[in-house]
Amino acid sequence: MKERVPAAARSRLFLGLAWVGAAAALVGFAKTFIHPLLTGTFRGHPAIYGHAALLFGWVAFFLVQTLLVNRGKLVWHRRLGGIGAALGIGAVVSTIAVATLAARRTAAAGDLDGAQGELLVVQLEMSAFATLVAAAIHFRRRPDIHKRLMLLAFIGSLGPAWFRFRHYFPEVGNPLFLYSVLLADSLILIAMLADLLRYGRPHRVYVQAGGAMVALHLVEVFAFASSPFRAVAATIAGPML
Numbered sequence: 001m002k003e004r005v006p007a008a009a010r011s012r013l014f015l016g017l018a019w020v021g022a023a024a025a026l027v028g029f030a031k032t033f034i035h036p037l038l039t040g041t042f043r044g045h046p047a048i049y050g051h052a053a054l055l056f057g058w059v060a061f062f063l064v065q066t067l068l069v070n071r072g073k074l075v076w077h078r079r080l081g082g083i084g085a086a087l088g089i090g091a092v093v094s095t096i097a098v099a100t101l102a103a104r105r106t107a108a109a110g111d112l113d114g115a116q117g118e119l120l121v122v123q124l125e126m127s128a129f130a131t132l133v134a135a136a137i138h139f140r141r142r143p144d145i146h147k148r149l150m151l152l153a154f155i156g157s158l159g160p161a162w163f164r165f166r167h168y169f170p171e172v173g174n175p176l177f178l179y180s181v182l183l184a185d186s187l188i189l190i191a192m193l194a195d196l197l198r199y200g201r202p203h204r205v206y207v208q209a210g211g212a213m214v215a216l217h218l219v220e221v222f223a224f225a226s227s228p229f230r231a232v233a234a235t236i237a238g239p240m241l
Contacts, residue, residue: 013194018066028161051094058087062154088133092126119237148205155187181217
């Protein structure tokens with residue numbers, strides 16, 4: 001069934017950003033996962049395969065849901081909503097599980113501080129992601145809020161994909177800041193600018209939740225090696241190693 005969808009809901013912005021995000025996921029992981037997997041040279045813990053399936057499933061889900069809204073198929077959009085909740089839960093659990101495995105390897109190699117810091121970053125990111133998805137579910141009857149929260153959750157999930165662009169441009173300095181903050185969070189700025197041009201101001205979801213996301217990313221990058229950050233990492237992430 002096709003419903004009449006307001007022009008604002010049919011905005012091509014979300015569809016365009018969904019395609020950009022899907023492309024980023026494919027390109028970002030092409031060298032380190034997709035190509036090795038297709039050629040039979042990838043070797044990894046079984047949890048990695050499940051994690052990859054869930055995260056790529058999440059990206060595909062967001063793209064499909066955006067397409068459904070854009071084409072006015074809101075009945076199907078609502079019917080598939082539960083899949084997003086399941087994928088979101090799976091993404092959080094699998095991401096923390098895979099990050100814990102990686103952090104334990106780092107700790108075993110002698111870098112306990114780095115292992116704890118990296119795991120704390122993942123825990124913070126997944127806490128933010130889970131909060132955004134849960135809030136989007138809560139506001140599912142408020143399309144203006146729901147779709148923006150989902151977009152932010154989608155953008156937040158793409159950080160690891162953007163960071164892997166460093167494999168294409170190894171000569172670039174400070175890749176963590178360039179790819180994980182500037183490039184990844186530029187999608188938030190694009191969404192805010194679109195609101196500014198269309199409505200005269202960015203939606204409060206972008207200002208509040210989006211602003212908090214950017215602030216979190218800046219803290220993760222610039223405070224990572226600081227004593228306070230490492231103390232928090234030892235307290236929160238340390239017991240899992």
